[in-house]
Amino acid sequence: MSSEFKAGNLSVNIFGESHGTAIGVVIDGLPAGEKLDFEEIMRFMSRRAPKKDGTSTMRSEADIPEILSGVLDGVTEGSPLCAVIKNTDQHSADYKSVSTLARPGHSDYTGYIRYNGANDLRGGGHFSGRLTAPLCFAGAVAAQILKRRGIDAAAHIYKIKDIPDTPFDPVNIDTETLSAVKTRYLPLIDRSKDEPMRNAILSAAKELNSIGGEIEYCALGFPAGYGDPMFDGLENRISRAVFAVPAVKGIEFGAGFAVAEMNASENNDEFYIKDGKILTRTNNHGGILGGISSGMPIIFRAAIKPTPSISRPQKTVDYVNMTEEELVIKGRHDPCIVPRAVPCIEAAANLALLSYFC
Secondary structure (H helix, E strand, O other), X not given: OEEEEEEOOEEEEEEXXXXXXXXXXXXXOOOOOOEOOHHHHHHHHHOOOOOOOOOOOXXXXXXXXXXXXXXXXXXXOOXXXXXXXXXXXXXXXXXXXXXXEOOOXXXXXXXXXXXXXXXXXXXXXXXXXXXXXXXXXXXXXXXXXXXXXXXXXXXXXXXXXXXXXXXOOOOOOOHHHHHHHOOOOOOOOOHHHHHHHHHHHHHHHHOOOXXXXXXXXXXXXXXXXXXXXXXXXXXXXXXXXXXXXXXXXXXXXXOHHHHHXXXXXXXXXXXXEEOOEEEEOOOOOOOEEOOEEOOOOEEEEEEEOOOOOOOOOEEEEEOOOOEEEEEOOOOOOOOOOHHHHHHHHHHHHHHHXXXXXX
């Protein structure tokens, strides 16, 4: 089973299952002659790795990508880049007792219907957040190519449950801020929120529960004039990529849903000229107007649901035997997926932006 993101000349095909032999990605349409820094790719992917403080899953994978094609002497050839990541720490037995029970919040039932019962249920199969590892590899490659075109991007924890971080400045964001959040244990602008967020996650875990939050992304330096109206707008393309992350349940650009409570005089971003460049004084439009980039920072936020796998008893059904049952989920799961999802959101959005340069 595989899933494909195709936009412009770029195609990203992610394959494999959570408890299969390996997972991987094929990226077609990359520009030839791009030097790849594999240490930087590993730093990007390490941000997705489980924490060692009880705030995430205990599943431990090295997640070292093996390049099978598309790169010669560290430089892209122009042919499809294929990378695989071995699965080495599966506990498939954890899923035997729930093989025909619909886990609340999961795709077990819908996947069973869609694929006539042939889908791999172990660890969520192809629906698992495990598949964001090759997504992060692809997004890390994209980040390096975007950087050479003057585009810097980063994401941070905007909120965990009801605990907010400081938002990105939508007008005056700088590259130093974007770089700094990538180096922090919890990717935050306001580091004083680290402890309360961590405590909220640990509290949820202690109660056999989980919590969600929001992630904010910013791309700085993306030029004006990219995108299209209606069905293939820049927002559309970004959203399509971001929803590849299984936990995403919503997305908003710029001021987002807050515009519903504004007057036009509040929401409209007035234009001005500075150093020969057209800018806006505010950025409620999130860097996109009419589906086309304006040259202002591209800003969006994604809502991340609580991890659906919790150890509390839950009511469900056996969708094969058509009986009502009670379920207790076993296995190793994140009490909050938000911190590990930050680079995943970043990776997906990077790919959407890169598609305009392929």
